[in-house]
Amino acid sequence: MTSPEPAESRTQTRTQGRTAQTATLAEIAREAGVSAPTVSKVLNGRADVAPATRSRVEDLLRAHGYRRRRAEATRSPLLDLVFHELESAWAMEVIRGVENVARDAGLSVVLSESAGRLTPGRTWADQVAARRPHGVILVLSGLDESQRALLTSRSIPFVVMDPAGDPGADVPSIGATNWQGGLAATRHLVELGHRRIGAISGPSQMMCSRARIDGYRAALETAGLPVDPALIATGDFHHEAGYRRGLELLRRPDRPTAVFAGNDLQALGVYEAARELGLRIPEDLSVVGFDDLPVAPWVGPPLTTVRQPLTEMAEAAAKLVLDLGRDEGTEAATRVELATSLVVRSSTAGPAQAQVLH
Numbered sequence: 001m002t003s004p005e006p007a008e009s010r011t012q013t014r015t016q017g018r019t020a021q022t023a024t025l026a027e028i029a030r031e032a033g034v035s036a037p038t039v040s041k042v043l044n045g046r047a048d049v050a051p052a053t054r055s056r057v058e059d060l061l062r063a064h065g066y067r068r069r070r071a072e073a074t075r076s077p078l079l080d081l082v083f084h085e086l087e088s089a090w091a092m093e094v095i096r097g098v099e100n101v102a103r104d105a106g107l108s109v110v111l112s113e114s115a116g117r118l119t120p121g122r123t124w125a126d127q128v129a130a131r132r133p134h135g136v137i138l139v140l141s142g143l144d145e146s147q148r149a150l151l152t153s154r155s156i157p158f159v160v161m162d163p164a165g166d167p168g169a170d171v172p173s174i175g176a177t178n179w180q181g182g183l184a185a186t187r188h189l190v191e192l193g194h195r196r197i198g199a200i201s202g203p204s205q206m207m208c209s210r211a212r213i214d215g216y217r218a219a220l221e222t223a224g225l226p227v228d229p230a231l232i233a234t235g236d237f238h239h240e241a242g243y244r245r246g247l248e249l250l251r252r253p254d255r256p257t258a259v260f261a262g263n264d265l266q267a268l269g270v271y272e273a274a275r276e277l278g279l280r281i282p283e284d285l286s287v288v289g290f291d292d293l294p295v296a297p298w299v300g301p302p303l304t305t306v307r308q309p310l311t312e313m314a315e316a317a318a319k320l321v322l323d324l325g326r327d328e329g330t331e332a333a334t335r336v337e338l339a340t341s342l343v344v345r346s347s348t349a350g351p352a353q354a355q356v357l358h
Helices: 025-032 036-043 051-063 089-104 122-131 145-153 178-191 207-222 239-250 264-276 310-325
Strands: 010-015 018-024 078-083 108-113 135-139 158-161 173-176 197-201 232-234 258-260 286-291 304-307 335-338 341-343
Touching (some): 018 025, 051 145, 078 089, 078 122, 078 310, 089 108, 135 310, 158 310, 173 310, 178 197, 178 207, 178 286, 178 341, 197 207, 239 264
Parallel strands (some): 078 135, 173 335
């Protein structure tokens, strides 16, 4: 009689409520032409494996659907927080929310940045597999198929916050009601009497940016106002883009009397463009932002904006990834949207007589 195979070496899948063994680490090792300890090293994220060997073993692990059992996975007391870009007050609000949850759970937060890419590099995925954090939170970013498979095989749960694109129905995500926020911002300007309303979007490949502009369009169409493509400029969610695109809009002979800036940083850029052109806010130009960053109430004049609950979104993402790690989130909704709300301050008023700039 043979001794039972160690639980770590079993690969199991669930089919219609039944559990079926599909492969063992020994079989994967034979198929890869390596030893079982080498397969274990790859699973454990060890660095002392040749890249070609690691790639071959990873491909076989994915092909066999290998997933290490959570009970056997030794986790580090860490949460990995990955940003698309890490350079603004927006990011600080997210960090604050994740830190709140991590601190209560006795965990530390590891920060990394994908340098503007929509997915982190392969080196990052290997480092995370070696660290074995309690979970990974990706902000305005995502994972490619091989990275998802790598984290899944290590039983490292992940959640996407404010996904740049459609994360997929099976990827847990936390977002905000961006379309509703764009609608509320533009409707507020329409109700004040504005008829020529400009907009500065974020990057066109980002889902949140497209949703805000779609809300802007819907508000104009609902009010029976034309959507003028010449009044919609593409930005990148940074101050400089708000300034440059703001100058372009405000130098038009038929300039808008109000601008929905897409986010607060771009709104501050529009402030700068207006000052340069001698326009007063809100007497000559109304401006609305999006996010409600801590600076919004303190600029001159205080900024009307759409509040995106960034800290609460980050807290929700951190709680969800910890629940998934405890098998408590498997039956929960994988896509959650938190409500946005309009915060009216002093940067919006009824339109004055439009000025023609030369």
